Amino acid sequence: xxxxxxxxxxxxxxxxxxxxxxxxxxxxxxxxxxxxxxxxxxxxxxxxxxxxxxxxxxxxxxxxxxxxxxxxxxxxxxxxxxxxxxxxxxxxxxxxxxxxxxxxxxxxxxxxxxxxxxxxxxxxxxxxxxxxxxxxxxxxxxxxxxxxxxxxxxxxxxxxxxxxxxxxxxxxxxxxxxxxxxxxxxxxxxxxxxxxxxxxxxxxxxxxxxxxxxxxxxxxxxxxxxxxxxxxxxxxxxxxxxxxxxxxxxxxxxxxxxxxxxxxxxxxxxxxxxxxxxxxxxxxxxxxxxxxxxxxxxxxx
Amino acid sequence: xxxxxxxxxxxxxxxxxxxxxxxxxxxxxxxxxxxxxxxxxxxxxxxxxxxxxxxxxxxxxxxxxxxxxxxxxxxxxxxxxxxxxxxxxxxxxxxxxxxxxxxxxxxxxxxxxxxxxxxxxxxxxxxxxxxxxxxxxxxxxxxxxxxxxxxxxxxxxxxxxxxxxxxxxxxxxxxxxxxxxxxxxxxxxxxxxxxxxxxxxxxxxxxxxxxxxxxxxxxxxxxxxxxxxxxxxxxxxxxxxxxxxxxxxxxxxxxxxxxxx
Numbered sequence: 001x002x003x004x005x006x007x008x009x010x011x012x013x014x015x016x017x018x019x020x021x022x023x024x025x026x027x028x029x030x031x032x033x034x035x036x037x038x039x040x041x042x043x044x045x046x047x048x049x050x051x052x053x054x055x056x057x058x059x060x061x062x063x064x065x066x067x068x069x070x071x072x073x074x075x076x077x078x079x080x081x082x083x084x085x086x087x088x089x090x091x092x093x094x095x096x097x098x099x100x101x102x103x104x105x106x107x108x109x110x111x112x113x114x115x116x117x118x119x120x121x122x123x124x125x126x127x128x129x130x131x132x133x134x135x136x137x138x139x140x141x142x143x144x145x146x147x148x149x150x151x152x153x154x155x156x157x158x159x160x161x162x163x164x165x166x167x168x169x170x171x172x173x174x175x176x177x178x179x180x181x182x183x184x185x186x187x188x189x190x191x192x193x194x195x196x197x198x199x200x201x202x203x204x205x206x207x208x209x210x211x212x213x214x215x216x217x218x219x220x221x222x223x224x225x226x227x228x229x230x231x232x233x234x235x236x237x238x239x240x241x242x243x244x245x246x247x248x249x250x251x252x253x254x255x256x257x258x259x260x261x262x263x264x265x266x267x268x269x270x271x272x273x274x275x276x277x278x279x280x281x282x283x284x285x286x287x288x289x290x291x292x293x294x295x296x297x298x299x300x301x
Numbered sequence: 302x303x304x305x306x307x308x309x310x311x312x313x314x315x316x317x318x319x320x321x322x323x324x325x326x327x328x329x330x331x332x333x334x335x336x337x338x339x340x341x342x343x344x345x346x347x348x349x350x351x352x353x354x355x356x357x358x359x360x361x362x363x364x365x366x367x368x369x370x371x372x373x374x375x376x377x378x379x380x381x382x383x384x385x386x387x388x389x390x391x392x393x394x395x396x397x398x399x400x401x402x403x404x405x406x407x408x409x410x411x412x413x414x415x416x417x418x419x420x421x422x423x424x425x426x427x428x429x430x431x432x433x434x435x436x437x438x439x440x441x442x443x444x445x446x447x448x449x450x451x452x453x454x455x456x457x458x459x460x461x462x463x464x465x466x467x468x469x470x471x472x473x474x475x476x477x478x479x480x481x482x483x484x485x486x487x488x489x490x491x492x493x494x495x496x497x498x499x500x501x502x503x504x505x506x507x508x509x510x511x512x513x514x515x516x517x518x519x520x521x522x523x524x525x526x527x528x529x530x531x532x533x534x535x536x537x538x539x540x541x542x543x544x545x546x547x548x549x550x551x552x553x554x555x556x557x558x559x560x561x562x
Binding site (some may be wrong): 051079 | 308463464466467470471472473477481482485488521
């Protein structure tokens with residue numbers, strides 16, 4: 001049995017079905033990337049794994065146990081960092097460490113927190129508030145906070161999408177390094193196939209929404225440590241990228257969305273000018289009532 | 302208009318001068334009983350020059366009166382915060398609580414201090430000579446707590462889902478969520494409420510003192526009206542205004558500190 005298992009998970013909000021029949025199996029220690037278009041339901045998917053949302057149907061299991069609520073066994077790095085702005089870097093991470101290890105002595109907690117601050121290279125900024133940090137630094141704090149919980153699985157929800165290209169590359173390297181150090185199970189959500197290929201063992205595209213579901217998984221056979229410069233010329237990398245992008249674009253073009261609209265035709269009865277206007281003219285009902293017409297339009301993206 | 306050197310000082314002085322001129326003109330034309338600015342200054346001088354003098358129960362320096370008023374306001378205001386903040390939190394956190402109590406709050410909120418004070422005096426009639434103080438405290442608290450209640454409620458409702466998610470993922474206990482997430486996140490709103498409440502508390506004190514005849518700025522004002530010393534009415538009005546302004550500025554300084562958070 002796989003470590004993290006999703007069985008026929010569907011989620012709809014109100015009447016709108018976002019995810020349909022999502023199946024996923026992640027082994028322990030595996031780094032899986034889920035690539036998808038924006039708005040496809042990636043964040044919904046990871047929120048369900050985190051336990052922040054409940055699936056409409058289907059089941060999610062971590063280590064054989066049903067996921068019913070959020071918990072510190074699943075460290076999550078949110079897309080928008082979600083740091084508490086009134087706490088310093090140190091305090092933000094301490095809050096997480098304390099919550100998970102309530103019995104530790106203050107010294108041990110401090111040491112633990114310092115270790116993770118150092119791991120993401122933020123020791124000089126440990127006493128700063130999030131508002132004093134750049135986007136990349138905030139995301140590092142967020143990563144350190146998730147890691148300091150010592151979770152069984154790390155959920156990264158588009159952690160780098162708000163950053164500029166250079167910072168993103170640096171942080172990708174850092175995530176890669178940290179992962180190689182303690183081989184945690186990681187689910188990375190991203191909208192960038194390159195990022196997925198560079199970091200993950202396996203890439204699974206999410207088809208375009210609504211009713212998005214996971215496509216076939218693509219194994220990344222590029223040996224680690226991967227080198228950012230040479231990887232671009234790697235034939236396997238190029239082939240993978242082509243396949244994934246093709247699959248994703250294909251899933252989008254298959255979609256023929258039909259929009260049915262109720263159209264109201266205006267009163268088009270011309271006024272007979274030979275009839276003299278009277279005071280009651282405005283009360284005259286139109287001879288032809290408003291006409292309603294259903295029309296269906298096929299939309300291709 | 303272009304700004305020039307010292308405009309921050311010169312322009313307000315011009316404003317004051319215009320008002321003084323209008324005042325003087327009013328004295329000369331339609332308001333014959335209104336003391337002129339010069340007369341007001343002359344009669345008020347002893348009260349300003351010896352601000353802490355105590356010549357009798359109702360004849361004291363203006364700052365001494367102000368001090369009495371401030372003490373009473375501080376007590377009532379503190380009471381308002383202690384009662385109002387938790388109510389605000391409940392309103393913000395629970396939809397059921399809001400549905401149950403919001404209508405009655407909306408009905409009580411616009412009631413004037415002048416209407417509450419007699420009720421306060423009735424409530425504490427048994428307290429003997431403390432009755433007027435307790436009644437005044439009751440009035441200040443009940444009138445000034447509404448902005449705190451409502452702003453706290455709004456602040457709690459406005460806490461971003463992100464922060465709540467963090468608390469959920471970390472499985473923080475209820476108390477920890479309250480002190481580490483809910484309170485810090487709603488503090489800026491709460492302080493806006495606190496500032497508005499303080500303004501109202503200061504408004505209420507004058508009414509309360511006038512009705513109860515307690516020594517203080519408001520009590521002094523009413524007494525001097527009865528004693529036909531109209532100059533002191535103006536002195537009191539100016540004092541009340543200046544103190545209210547200073548209180549508001551002080552609170553907004555504190556508020557700003559928390560806004561950055």
